[in-house]
Amino acid sequence: MDFSKIHISADNPDVLPTLTYVLDNLQAVEERHAEINSKPTVPEYAVSSFNHKYATLNGYKYHYVEEGDPNNETLILIHGFPDLWYGWRYQIRHLVKQGYHVIAFDSLGSGESDHPRCDGDNYDPYRAKNLASNLIAFLDQKNLDKVVWIGHDWGAILVWKIGMYYPERCLANISVGIPYSQPTFEYVPAQVLAQHFPQFRYFCLFQTKEPDTWFEGDPKKFATAMFNSVYGSGIGTSVQEKQFYIDSFSQTTLHGAINYYRAVPFNHEDELPFVGKPYTVPSLQIIIEKDPVVTPALMSLYKTDTAVNLEKVSISEGGHNVHTENPEGLNKVLDDYLAKVFDKKN
Template sequence: MDPTRPESFNHRFEKLSTGRTYHFVDQLPSNHDTSLNQAIVCIHGFPDCWYGWRYQIGPWVRQGYRVIVPDTLGYGDTDKPSSAEKYSMKSLCADIAALLDKAGLEKAIIVGHDWGSHMVGRFALYYPNRVLALAMLSVPYIPPSPVYLPLEEVARKSPNLGYQLFFGSQQSTKIIEANLRGFMDVIFQQTDSKGVAADFTRKGAMDALLNNSHVRSSGSYYHQVLSKGMNGPLNYYRTSKFRHDEEKADGLPSNLRADLPVLFLWGTKDRTATPALIRKSSKFITRLQDIAIENKGHWIMAEAKDEVTAHIAEWLKGLGYPNIRGKL
């Protein structure tokens, strides 16, 4: 497992019981015992893929965990339905459950970043008994809302989420695909030595940065993945009404399971992880541990790869993992 060589990981392609075919990495520890070794399932965000977890997979496997990392719907070599409705959280969570089934897992440790963080939070609501422990990175838990807020209203109330208006528009697909390398320069930028990165979060900022981008990304693997199409990844931003209607119809609770251990990791220079949202999320999580990583931005799995790997491993060690039987 060489983080510089994507092909060095164990790749699988499976059709799930939901009818969708997923590509995922499935890395087993030595002397793996399904009844003994816990599995960590990692869910990436936008616009990422399984490769976003490349620095964590090997160390966690060597510690005795089985690590499963899919390309989520719309990404890489996983199915890419064109309709935004297919990307609702209920549907995506059903895919995670089906992935666990395919891997022969009743339960797992679930970890998510960015959109993946939101997804794993919803998975813990839809499938509470399939989660041993939950780690959320960069995007704090937000409970289901009793009232639907259109993206325009969300951006007005939280200007740091203004970029979602652009991503949620249908025209963003063609604009980004036509300037994919420039988009990658903007979206994957990391904080500099002073903890500073260009702000694309406010309304209209992403459009301006794309028009003025002149640095060309060298991230060839990401370019290969994202050049398979941006409609699927962007559809995640076009599901807010579908998600709200489903959650309201299903009567999802606001609180996560009271006995569920939850870790939240975030970079202090990440404009999408505001202290106010983090404080709000704590009201709905009984067993929350919050760790801030100083002067790091949104892409903490790469920017702070060793800290993220170690923090999650130490947190799990405190819970008695790996290599324990039964429930917490």
């Protein structure tokens, strides 16, 4: 079989045919993954080895993992799509060893956090300003004044928004793989982006109701196809770890996670008061040179002139999921930047 057809890329941009191809060739995909990454998870990174907690934030239950001394500097990690808190497993353990207090959430709509459905056109639970408000409520509950926010993919987008809405609650923000996108008066639909970067056709589809009907609405089929596509022939996520993702999203569906895409037009409306205003939070934008989705060419198109304290750094190895594919490289970048934030010597 052609393993290049199981991943979304500019050369293979259509989501449903890709996921269908994965299911049609599932045995071969699973056998290939087992050849590459069949080693069992070491105990240090087992799901059960982490400290699991829950909080009610603005009426929604959130699941999170908390590690390290609460008296130390706090870092909050926010995952992307399709992911869970578990995507940060290598960073959580590493950053705690560096002396930080680390919290990683299941974002609303994923994992053990609540999954509000949006069957009409009201996506308020997933508007960035409301998601940001939920996490600020968490800081209030924990009596945390300011923290460092670290996000990947959709989590990075939310981190940028937290810095816009609540700069006073941010020591610094770190974005893994997603550019700073300053607010504009003009709304640019995803279809326009997809004309130039065809890998973003998935973004357009996820803004519709269509994905809720895929695979006869069977969440296990959808999850099996999705996570074998994302992890099935790459490094960094074992067969056992992939199954954790499949089991989790088979129980919850991907509806909530996909609602982040559907809420994008409403996010644009919410951001209009911030057009032209400076983005003051000290920030790090990490560029993943081999990311097949958010490519360096795409990132270079985003203007950052309103960001007054922005650093950029590139990581040469690892793809879109660099946090699992090249954790050592990402951890080194995080160490270096955090040392500057907290005036430490490595």
